[in-house]
Structures are given as C-alpha cells and as structure tokens.
Amino acid sequence: MNAYKAARLPIHRGPAAWNAILGAQDAPCLLDEDRTADVVIIGAGFAGLSAARRITQLEPALRVVVLDASRIAEGASGRNSGFMIDLPHELTSDDYAGAGTATDRDVIALNRQAIAFARSAVEDYGIDRNFFDECGKINGAAGEHAHRHNLSYANHLAGLGEAHEMLDGKQMQAITGSSHYLAGLYTPGTVMLQPAGYIRGLAAGLRKSGVAIFENAPATGFERTGNAWRVTTPRGSIGTERIVLANNGHLESFGIERGRLMQIFLYASMTEELVVDALARLGGNPRWGITPSDPMGTTMRRIDAGQGGNRIVTRTCAAMRPGLAASESDVARFAKVHERKFAQRFPQLAGVRQQFSWAGHLCLTLNGVSVMREIDGGVFSACVQNGLGTARGTLTGIGAAELALGKQGDITRHFGSQPRPNRLPPQPFAAIGANAWMRYKEWRAADE
C-alpha cells in the first residue's frame, strides 16, 4: 500500500498512576517542523524505546526519531503492574505453564535476553535501581484449587530445572501482612519495575545518546513518496526510509491486521500513600509482588518510598473494547471491585483510600503470537505483546530494529517463525464472547 491513515489515536482513562507518583516531567519536546530521519519509530513504550536503543547499539550514526501520541509513560507503559517475568506466563492456561518443555526453554531464554537488555540500559543510562528491582515474585493462592495450580506449575518448573520455592500461609503473611493467602510459589527471576520510572529513564538515556523523542506527536498517517515514506503528525512531518510501528494495538488503527487483534483493557487502582500508623497496622515487607495463581485473579503489589511512596496496587478485571477505548464508567465500575479485593486482603487498612484508578490498553491474539515482521517495504512492526509487554515488548522492539537494519538473530528468528494472528469472529460477536468468557473466568477465580 502507499498510504496508511490512523483511524484512531490513543484515549487514556484515569491517570497513569506510576507516572503521576514520580512527579512532573520536563516540558515535552514538540515536533513543529518538517524534517528527515533514518528511522522513525511510532510509539514510545517498551517496544518503541527498546527499538531505539537497539538501533543506537547497532548503528550509532543513524538519526532516530521516536514519536508518541502522549507524554512518556502515559500509555500502557505507565499503567501496568510492572512484573517483567522471565518464566512462561501463559495467561490463557490454567496455571501459566506454556506449550511444552522445549518451547518454554526458548521463551525463558528470550525473556532473559529482554531482562539483560533492560539491565544494561539501567546501567548505561544510570536509571534508578529502585525502578528495576531484581527481587522475584510470588504466585499467591487463596484457596485449595489455586494452590493446586501452584503445585502443578511448580512441577512444571522442576521439569525445566527452574528455581522455585513453596511458601506456606505464615510465610505469606510475614511477607505481605495479609492472612488472605493460603500459600505461595516464589520464583526469583522476575524483575519488579517501577514501569514509568524505567521508561522515563530509558527515554532520558536515549535522548542523551542523540535520539530525538517527540511527545504529544501522534502519527496521523504515513505515505510513500518515491523510495521513502513521510510520517505526518498534526504540527510537523518526517521523511524517512524506515518506519518501526511500536504502537501495540493501535497497529490496527492503521488498517493493519484488522479483525485479528483483541483490544483488551485491564483495570487497576493504587492507594494513597500509607502513613506511619497504617504501615504499622499492615506489617510485612516494604516491597513485594503477587500474581494470582489463577491467571484471571487479582494481582497485588506493595511499593515503597524509593518507587514513589508506600502504596499498594490492586489489578483485576478485563474487558474487550474493539473501539480501542475504555469508558469512564468501566473505570468507576471496576474501581469498586478493586476496593473490595483490597478490603478482603487488608481489613487492617480500612479507611485507606484508593488515590488512583485507571484503565490500560493491551493487545492479544487468539493464537498468542506477536506481529513482528516487515509489513510493507521499509515498514516494520514491533507490536502485540499478549499482556506480557514489559519483556515481550522489549523483545519485539529489539527484533524490529534488527529487521529494519537487515540483521538476523534469535529474536528475529523466533518471531519470524510465528504464524499470522488468527482471525477473530466478526464483531460484535467476538467482543460479546470474549467479555462473557472473561466475566466467567473472573467469577471462577473468586477470591484469588
């Protein structure tokens, strides 16, 4: 095709709390002229910024421009739960186990490449270590059924030779301050991010190494002009030979993979800062992260002053929104569920307010594949992370950058061998079906 127009641009509902708690950023760099670049990257999340870093590593002399429709870390990169997971974490399975031992080994090796890449960025750019905490995570189980998921997952990990440790209810209470959990499964390889802090640090480091990052600069379209492309934004444009699309589900807004991407919103809330008295009532460790043993359960996280304040984050509820926007009423409705889940786990914190509630966008495919390939001559995609974008977005970003520079490696081979996303049933049936399925799974996950 010769021209792609953005039918939709991102709409955010509720604040990106991780970004908000870090305080204001410097004024944005605005694109208000026509210019040229060697590579233009659309989207400044995990994928886009990783792509930019990979290009600077491979060919430092190239002129790289990144465009984001919003401010840095206002998109899903500042709205997620911050678990950068090394192990298989298959959200559609009952216990996160992946497709089989050989595939899982490959996935683990790739996820660890993503973590190593992020670690090297933290070192090179002097990103605050509190934003990249290599402390591992726990799969929490509130009931016997979920505990059995954990045992089955532990068994799978033993088969893979991966370190893990079962925790009993007492140990869980000592860590979290909550008596809600019957047991847990600790795995040491997950990095707990302050996601907005990490993304801001990545952007700042890239700027220092010469990458131009423009914010509030939505790409409204791109079209071929001779051998090159021109990317347009409302106030300026950029001529380039190569484009990396790192705009996740908004790939579809350019008409690409239409009818094949599941546009999902997840919802979360973060408490106000816990005062000394509340902290004493809470007990437990100052930092921990718990994913639910049942993938449709509730993720909980405790952070501390180094990460933006002593707070607890509750993430649960999901909805498919093919129009690519959550509504204010979705956020309000699901915030009530967060309050209930929080109260159930921390009755000793009655009266603590949820300061922030928000929706965040992620993109899944029915067959669990990403879209990382050359879409058109000189246009590469680093999109679709299937809910695991901190690691997988890092990988698709690296891979798309390598493809754009004509390089091959483990990452390009992995994603290059994936099939296209399966077609979804037509709308509105796909959304009705997916939402009913998610409500059922959430209901079944009950207290998890």
Ligand SMILES: Cc1cc2nc3c(=O)[nH]c(=O)nc-3n(C[C@H](O)[C@H](O)[C@H](O)COP(=O)(O)OP(=O)(O)OC[C@H]3O[C@@H](n4cnc5c(N)ncnc54)[C@H](O)[C@@H]3O)c2cc1C
């Ligand atoms: C509540 C919640 C919890 C989550 N928890 C986790 C977790 O613990 N671990 C994990 O791995 N993942 C988690 N995720 C998923 C994770 O956040 C995403 O997979 C990840 O952010 C995807 O990274 P990305 O760079 O591909 O896309 P995004 O982070 O969505 O970045 C894409 C960027 O593209 C920009 N953009 C879109 N269209 C345009 C345009 N036309 N022009 C310019 N810019 C554009 C957007 O503004 C955005 O900044 C969670 C998501 C949510 C919502």
